[in-house]
Amino acid sequence: MDKTSARGRNPRGQGARLKEDIVSVTLRLLDELGDDQALSLRAVARELGIAATSVYIHFADRDQLVLATLERFHGELMRAIEQTEAGPADPVAKLRARVLLLGEWVHRHPGLYKVLHESTLNQRTSMAFKQELADRTTAAVQRCMDAGLAPADDPAMVSLDLRAAVHGAVSLRINQPDLPWTPLEEQIDRFLVKLVGIPPEAL
Template structure:
């Protein structure tokens, strides 16, 4: 083992209070950058993460037992950031239909901006090997929003969970195809989302604003 690397690893192991947590955050941020680029959790290596932030590979193992543990932590951070953006999008209106549209559209736009992370979050082999319970929050909150639309008489009464599943399947299908087949002639995402909302949820959307 390289002596300098070993010394760096030991030094990292004796971080003053608070610095260890900062290093953990740096490791997660580096993993997110690399996962976005690679679009494949299996292609990520802990050594590559360590190189990205200039530390010894042994320092990564202080915080994460293996690659899967690091990828899960990175995806949890990614999900939390997405939910924060959803909260901000919903806060722009008090109307349940507008909130449902905002959150649905934001999810599609996020995937368009982060295709690599989207693939790892939803299409990676990690999904087959381990659970990601944090992912259920997005679905649960979509179901709750659809129920609000139904309770307010803004959508036909029905099984909100079933409608939510249909809507999420449609959106994920569209997003996945856009990510994996970007050269197809795609309609604007907002127009497609509006069709999903009117046909699957049954809400009535206001007409688009006319350009000045």
């Protein structure tokens, strides 16, 4: 008996659950593939043991499914960052924890990171949900400035420089792992000192 016939139909009212299951499987497959173009809706259906038509009921095409999956991935990342920031008391420690968590998260999910930031879908489709991460990083930089722990400056520009440096670092670590990398924590501390202006002794 194949997977499709084994699973059967969802009971009435469980369509939302199937939709969530589809996204969960797509999360795993995208992380393994690191390429949205290599994903097929039929492969997702096979993993769940359902007919491909059941996927199309919830997602009109692959792009729609990938976008929904990336939005969930981004939401999970934001919740993880919020939990990490809740620990430290001072603004610098909160900003540092935020950036470190981002780097660690990418290390655990390099495939999803590639699809989120380096895929063809990212180039041709607006992913407005990513703006939340940018805005919250800017707010974290602003808190450091307000507390006198970083020089007064344009927080949005400083935040952009910091995010560009961190994204570049994690992307290079994924794509060129054989370079002589220092620990990510040390590199992020250098970014905070050089780009945000935080005194080394404050880290």
